[in-house]
Amino acid sequence: MLRDQRRQPADEAQQLSLLQFLKLHLPRALAYGFYLPWHFSGPILTFADFCREAERPDRLVWKPNLLLLLAWRATRLLVWMLLLQVLHHFLPVGAFLESIRSYESVPYKRLVFSMYLHGQNFMLVYVQLYGWPGLVSSIDGVELPHWPDCISRVYTYRQMWRVFDRGLASFMYSHIYIPMGGSRHGIVRQVAAVAASFAFVSIYHGDSTSVRIWAALNAFHLLLEIAACRLYEWKLKAWLSRRVSPANHQRLVAYIIGFNLAVTSCFIFVFLIGDVSALLFIVEIFKPLLLYRPWWHLFVGLLLTYFTVQLSLRYEECVEAKRKKVNKVCQKIN
Numbered sequence: 001m002l003r004d005q006r007r008q009p010a011d012e013a014q015q016l017s018l019l020q021f022l023k024l025h026l027p028r029a030l031a032y033g034f035y036l037p038w039h040f041s042g043p044i045l046t047f048a049d050f051c052r053e054a055e056r057p058d059r060l061v062w063k064p065n066l067l068l069l070l071a072w073r074a075t076r077l078l079v080w081m082l083l084l085q086v087l088h089h090f091l092p093v094g095a096f097l098e099s100i101r102s103y104e105s106v107p108y109k110r111l112v113f114s115m116y117l118h119g120q121n122f123m124l125v126y127v128q129l130y131g132w133p134g135l136v137s138s139i140d141g142v143e144l145p146h147w148p149d150c151i152s153r154v155y156t157y158r159q160m161w162r163v164f165d166r167g168l169a170s171f172m173y174s175h176i177y178i179p180m181g182g183s184r185h186g187i188v189r190q191v192a193a194v195a196a197s198f199a200f201v202s203i204y205h206g207d208s209t210s211v212r213i214w215a216a217l218n219a220f221h222l223l224l225e226i227a228a229c230r231l232y233e234w235k236l237k238a239w240l241s242r243r244v245s246p247a248n249h250q251r252l253v254a255y256i257i258g259f260n261l262a263v264t265s266c267f268i269f270v271f272l273i274g275d276v277s278a279l280l281f282i283v284e285i286f287k288p289l290l291l292y293r294p295w296w297h298l299f300v301g302l303l304l305t306y307f308t309v310q311l312s313l314r315y316e317e318c319v320e321a322k323r324k325k326v327n328k329v330c331q332k333i334n
Helices: 002-033 047-054 066-090 093-098 108-139 157-163 166-177 187-204 209-243 246-264 268-273 276-285 295-333
Strands: none
Touching (some): 002 047, 066 108, 093 108, 108 295, 157 166, 157 209, 166 187, 187 209, 209 276, 246 295, 268 276
């Protein structure tokens, strides 16, 4: 009897805290789950980020330049939509890539051009899927993750997952990668965290055979990139700095990354085409090494990837310099 009497206040306090919890979080959870702008096409926004955006004090304050900003975003989206329609009607590169067979000879220039254009087409589709919901939610004062950056300047898989689908990357990082240990609890837990993250990616995108293979290739190559970066920072960076000039150091790094870019850019087509036969693109691109094609085809392709990496590195340097300059100005003002 005495034991039951002691339990009763604790049970009432627990029930009260549960009711308070539901009263506080249930309206937010319902608003988060049924928020109309992203309900149909995304992008994903974590619950914590949604609450932070929805509870900003200035969310419902009218901004003088809001109409100008909305008009600018809508104009950009309409221009990209027009370009996307032109690509669909006059350059059906997706149909060409799906028709490639292993026993057929494929024109090298047409293959490389079609792969590049199909990747840009995929990016523009996501710009429309994420751009219009972001435009509508900005009227409500909620900023969704920005639409994908241009993939022409992306040269590693780590970058691709950070700047293409920012919402999905943030969700995986916050709810899967970090809770499973991330990079701060040893290599075994990091490998397990990466594997679990891409298992979720596979389920999220439909869990078909091609999607599983694509997610597995992503996870494997991401781990290779992490290992290569650690090896570079551990030994190679200091060793190269002592033996070559900074300019040649950057050129050598760009050569290696460019070769990596030429191989890994084929992985996404397993997902886009929905068939494992897309891995034949790697064979087609590197056929000059087997003397089936003129060697200069591969040379020109790798040279273009090298230029892409160099331009991307230069762009990142300019962005970083601009950010530091802005921070200095803000510090002086404060």
